Amino acid sequence: MKALRLMNWKSEPELVEVPKPTPGPGQVVIKIAGAGACHSDLHLMHDFEAGVVPWNPPFTLGHENAGWVDSIGAGVTTVKDGDAVAVYGPWGCGTCSRCRLGIETLCENPMAAPIPGGGGGLGLDGGMAEYMLVPFERFLVPLPANLDPIMAAPLTDAGLTPYHAVRRSWSKMTPDATVVVIGVGGLGHMAVQFIKATTAATIIAVDMKNEALELAKKVGADHAIVSDDKAAATIRELTGGRGADVVLDFVGAEPTMKMALAAARTLGDVTLIGIAGGSVPFSFFSQGYEVSLQTIYWGSKPELIELLDMAGRGLVHAEYTKYTLDNAPQAYLDLQAGKVKGRAVIVP
Ligand code: NAD
Ligand code: ZN
Numbered sequence: 001m002k003a004l005r006l007m008n009w010k011s012e013p014e015l016v017e018v019p020k021p022t023p024g025p026g027q028v029v030i031k032i033a034g035a036g037a038c039h040s041d042l043h044l045m046h047d048f049e050a051g052v053v054p055w056n057p058p059f060t061l062g063h064e065n066a067g068w069v070d071s072i073g074a075g076v077t078t079v080k081d082g083d084a085v086a087v088y089g090p091w092g093c094g095t096c097s098r099c100r101l102g103i104e105t106l107c108e109n110p111m112a113a114p115i116p117g118g119g120g121g122l123g124l125d126g127g128m129a130e131y132m133l134v135p136f137e138r139f140l141v142p143l144p145a146n147l148d149p150i151m152a153a154p155l156t157d158a159g160l161t162p163y164h165a166v167r168r169s170w171s172k173m174t175p176d177a178t179v180v181v182i183g184v185g186g187l188g189h190m191a192v193q194f195i196k197a198t199t200a201a202t203i204i205a206v207d208m209k210n211e212a213l214e215l216a217k218k219v220g221a222d223h224a225i226v227s228d229d230k231a232a233a234t235i236r237e238l239t240g241g242r243g244a245d246v247v248l249d250f251v252g253a254e255p256t257m258k259m260a261l262a263a264a265r266t267l268g269d270v271t272l273i274g275i276a277g278g279s280v281p282f283s284f285f286s287q288g289y290e291v292s293l294q295t296i297y298w299g300s301k302p303e304l305i306e307l308l309d310m311a312g313r314g315l316v317h318a319e320y321t322k323y324t325l326d327n328a329p330q331a332y333l334d335l336q337a338g339k340v341k342g343r344a345v346i347v348p
């Protein structure tokens with residue numbers, strides 16, 4: 001079968017022939033319906049080098065995956081051939097206290113995981129291929145009957161990560177609150193919808209691209225403003241001088257982090273999701289009193305189950321553009337050039 005593989009650090013991925021995987025005991029092979037192209041893959045291809053993570057290329061890309069069960073190994077009882085499933089992407093040890101809660105992102109015994117700190121598309125073979133090996137059946141979540149399996153793919157990361165971020169600050173998203181979403185791409189356009197579907201807060205979206213601001217409005221943002229050095233002041237104006245109760249930064253560059261701190265209301269949350277690598281000084285007076293700063297890494301399996309349910313009921317959806325496997329390299333070029341609206345999804 002064909003697969004899009006990262007062969008070396010600091011290189012572009014290549015389409016190559018690899019054998020179709022077969023499931024061992026407890027394992028499942030899925031036929032891929034869709035595999036989302038995440039901006040993190042661009043960081044992986046261009047910024048990572050040996051020693052940054054405890055694994056190395058070659059491996060097949062694609063860490064947001066969904067499809068149908070193709071074959072099961074001995075002892076698998078929770079899925080059967082043909083079932084529509086999403087793959088929970090962060091793969092931990094399965095037995096530490098975090099993993100038992102379904103928070104495999106924060107596994108405390110990563111040396112016992114299929115690969116330490118990684119998963120399919122992150123050190124092990126991912127979903128940018130016709131078939132993908134899932135090493136434990138617990139990583140599969142059944143899809144609601146009404147949910148398009150292609151759309152389910154981006155929901156496992158472009159959906160799950162912002163849902164986790166939104167959920168973490170729910171208590172501050174009161175009906176009179178304002179939430180700012182910086183960067184309305186694959187993740188950000190889902191964040192707007194989760195805020196809209198689960199709270200009555202006012203949403204201000206910030207991006208550099210007109211198409212992204214239009215998308216933000218379409219999926220529920222109350223205001224959409226251009227990302228520049230006046231954006232924090234505009235957010236203050238729109239909130240009667242108070243500032244935003246929650247700021248979600250899906251870029252993570254120095255200017256967006258500065259904007260986030262400058263726009264946050266006292267007692268607010270500033271959450272860093274984007275991994276552009278920016279940093280800002282943090283001191284007693286660098287932001288309003290009692291502002292919390294936090295990072296977010298992906299999300300938990302219970303959260304994935306919740307958001308797939310919401311998507312199955314039509315409360316949220318992923319905007320996506322399909323690319324064939326042969327055209328997968330183009331998907332990353334388009335993502336790099338900022339030409340993708342919503343998510344690029346590889347459909348083999
Ligand atoms: P994307 O390329 O689809 O979207 C990024 C958006 O940000 C685009 O709309 C772009 O126009 C906008 N943007 C860029 N610079 C901006 C600026 N200065 N001000 C305002 N908007 C700006 O990317 P994505 O796949 O949605 O990923 C977003 C970020 O989240 C990436 O850094 C990615 O690596 C990271 N990520 C983090 C996690 C996590 O667990 N923390 C998970 C997945 C992705
Ligand atoms: Zn990702």
Ligand code: ZN
Pocket residue numbers: 092093094095096097098099100104106107108109110
């Ligand atoms: Zn664990």
